[in-house]
Each structure stands twice: as structure tokens, then as C-alpha cells.
Amino acid sequence: MQDYMLVYKGGDPDWHINTPPEEMQAIMGEWEKWMVALSEKGKLVSGGNPLxxxxxxxxxxxxxxxIAVSEYKELVSGYSIIKAESLDEATELAKSCPVLFSPDCSVEVREIMCME
Structure with a gap:
């Protein structure tokens, strides 16, 4: 198994202010479900954090x-690290990431190289 970094890009820079509490609770619930599912499959290395x-x-x-003057859709807004057998498997796991529920957000899947 190889480690992959999921790099989250885009989003509203003031999401934590602009999101109503009930919606924030629902969003965070989706993230928790996704992280728990990855963890139960032995795929989660680090849940990461928003940036x-x-x-x-x-x-x-x-x-x-x-960097705040850059276009928000290009800014890295967070990350997670997962384990997968291949880039294809990591990509499939990333397709269910809750960040994709947000408009103008994307996930970049990158293999973490081991330097020996």
C-alpha cells in the first residue's frame, strides 16, 4: 500500500462564518462519516485539517x-492522507470526499514518494 495526499482546493474563504450552524453541523457530519468509513477500511492515515x-x-x-489575492478556486484549502493500492483506488476513494459537495471545490490526488 502507498500513501496518497488528497489536496482540497477552492471554496469560500469565509465558509466558517457564512455557513448557518445547522448546515455546518450537517457538513461536519458528512466529513465525520467519510473519515470513519476510511478509517474502518484501514485507508485513513491522517484526517488532515482545513487551511x-x-x-x-x-x-x-x-x-x-x-496568497490571499490569488483566485480562491486555486488555493489549497485543506488536505488528508490516505492509503491505497494504486492511484486509481485513491482516486475512487477521493470521489466520495465531502469537499466535492461545495461549489468550485476540487480534490487533487497525489502519491507521496518515499525517499530512502
Whole structure:
């Protein structure tokens, strides 16, 4: 089995403020169900966390950019780490990720390389 990072992109930067409490509870319930299902299958390595939409990007030219000015749909908004037999299996697992219920959100599936 190989580890894969699910990189969540996009979304509303103020989702935690703009989402009514009942809707937030339902969303968090979906995330919990999804994480529990992955865990029960032995596929969850790390549930990850949402990331704040503000931050800094540093380039090798010493240029520092405020990433909050980037298009939100391209910003990384969170991550999880899962185990799968292949990229195809990891992709299938990612297809049921609750982040996909949100408009303008996507999941990028990336294999984590082991450096020995």
C-alpha cells in the first residue's frame, strides 16, 4: 500500500462564518462519516485539517507574495492522507470526499514518494 495526499482546493474563504450552524453541523457530519468509513477500511492515515486562506508564497527570487489575492478556486484549502493500492483506488476513494459537495471545490490526488 502507498500513501496518497488528497489536496482540497477552492471554496469560500469565509465558509466558517457564512455557513448557518445547522448546515455546518450537517457538513461536519458528512466529513465525520467519510473519515470513519476510511478509517474502518484501514485507508485513513491522517484526517488532515482545513487551511486558512491567507498566507505567504516565497519564491527562490526572495519575492514574497500574499496568497490571499490569488483566485480562491486555486488555493489549497485543506488536505488528508490516505492509503491505497494504486492511484486509481485513491482516486475512487477521493470521489466520495465531502469537499466535492461545495461549489468550485476540487480534490487533487497525489502519491507521496518515499525517499530512502
Amino acid at each position: 486558512h486562506y491567507s498566507g505567504k508564497r516565497i519564491e527562490n527570487t526572495d519575492v514574497v507574495t500574499d
